[in-house]
Amino acid sequence: MFSQHKFRKDEEGVILVFVGMCMAIIMGMAAITFDLGRLASTQTDLQAYTDHVALAAAGELDGNADAITRATAAASAMIQDKQFFAQGNQTLGSSADYSLRFLTGLPTPAADPEDDDSVAPFVTNIGADAVLVEVTATPRTVFLPFGRALSSLLGLTAPNEDVNAVAIAGFTQYACDVTPLMFCIPPGWTANANIGSTVKLRTGGNGSAWGPGNFGFLDPTDYGINPNGPCAGLNGSSLYICLIAAQGNKGQCVAQRGVDTEPGQRNGIGSAIYNSRFDYFTSTMNNLRNDPDYAPGPQVISGWQRTGSNGNGNGGSCINGQPTASTDSMPFPPDDCFATNTCAHGGRFGDGNWTNGKAAYLDMNYGNGPANNLTPHPLGPPTGTTRYQMYLNEISKYGGSNILANRSETGRAQCSTPASTDPERRTYILAGVDCAANNVQGSAKDIPVKEFVKGFLIQPLANTSGTDFDIFLEIVGQVGGGGAGGNPNDGIFRDVVRLYR
Secondary structure, X not given: OOOHHHHHHOOOOHHHHHHHHHHHHHHHXXXXXXXXXXXXXXXXXXXXXXXXXXXXXXXXXXXXXXXXHHHHHHHHHHOOEEXXXXXXXXXXXXXXXXXXXXXXXXXXXXXXXXXXXXXXXXXXXXXXXXXXXXXXXXXXXOOOHHHHHHHHHHOOOOOOOEEOOEEEEEEEEEXXXXXXXXXXXXXXXXXXXXXXXXXXXXXXXXXXXXXXXEEEEEOHHHOOEOOOOXXXXXXXXXXXXXXXXXXXXXXXXXXXXXXEEEOOOOOOOOOHHHHHHHOOOOHHHHHHOOOHHHOOOOOOOOOEEOOOOOOOXXXXXXXXXXXXXXXXXXXXXXXXXXXXXXXXXXXXXXXXXXXXXXXXXXXXXHOOOOOOOXXXXXXXXXXXXXXXXXXXXXXXXXXXXXXXXXXXXXXXXXXXXXXXXXXXXXXXXXXXXXXXXXXXXXXXXXXXXXXXXXXXXXXOOOOOOOOOOEEXXXXXXXXXXXXXXXXXXXXXXXXXXXXXX
């Protein structure tokens, strides 16, 4: 007979109830985890994609007028990625997958401690003002079957299935230990396309438009002065003289977007500060001839007669007063077009052809001279296609001995003690600026730099007094930025692109 009393006390099979409840909970948790994992994976995919697009676009925000155009093109052309769980196309790689906004800045940390304040007040459509780019991914929908089922079962609101991502990146240029010099370049001109060509730089004044070939100074306060370097504690003209003429670590590394220009005519800044590299110390440089911070370079062929020279390089050690042209030596000449007045851009930019000048240089300095009355160099002439290459060969070929033989000058420093052993003493790093596009007329603020250019000083400056003079430089190449690589000077300038949000 069935006993209700026994049924109430019978515990067999009870565990199945708990197992069933636990299994339901576990399966529910697994289902929710599956949904959440797909959401998280999609968000990660979209965030990685927007980060990469933002970095690609930000790399073009260099302060030039066409920066936004180039940034937009870089964003759409450079980055492709994939997402795996959202509805629609898996490929991420077209402008339909994101939207761009360009910004002049971000809210200050005090106003935006959580990085969530609106950036709407900073939106700009002006390329020169854009320093940041905001990339917002086009929202994607992730189907959440278990989330929908659970919300329906519990009578809750359906889960949000849209996934989005936002990234903000910016561009900063860091300049380290720069020379405060700039020059105007023609539209479309690049240093790497003009390696070996000569540029004639002439000082730019104030109040009138600057054109290709004008040069000026940069505000040194933009860069910061190395407190332990040779220019520490200096100001005014003394600071400019040091920054241009001294060697060693003169400046600090600082972030800069544009440069502040100043006229090329400044009181106390004459040709003497450039000619000191040729072992010619006069005017403001006269008392610095034995200062190692201002040592001349290891090759100082100037084409000038040294006082008391007896024609064999053993005469007077210094060039005194207004120099006299030597009859048995000459400096590197500019491109041949300067002699025929056919150089481009108002006679300022050469074409790299110095065939006639090169023959004259080798004949005068290493051959028997134009009058066939000089003694050729016993070790033969140096080699090199460009003047800079030949200059380096002269320094290495003749070791520590005289570069020129049986000439009025030896090619080595004789006036200053000691001379520098660094071949770069006759090179400068200049900021190349499109002055016409930026309406540079002397003093100007935040002017974008097209590229930084390494130039080789081929000869001393002829005018030894005043502030109006010409500088002949041979283009060695682009330095830093713009994707330049393999150049030992690349460490001077770095283009840094980083994410801010």
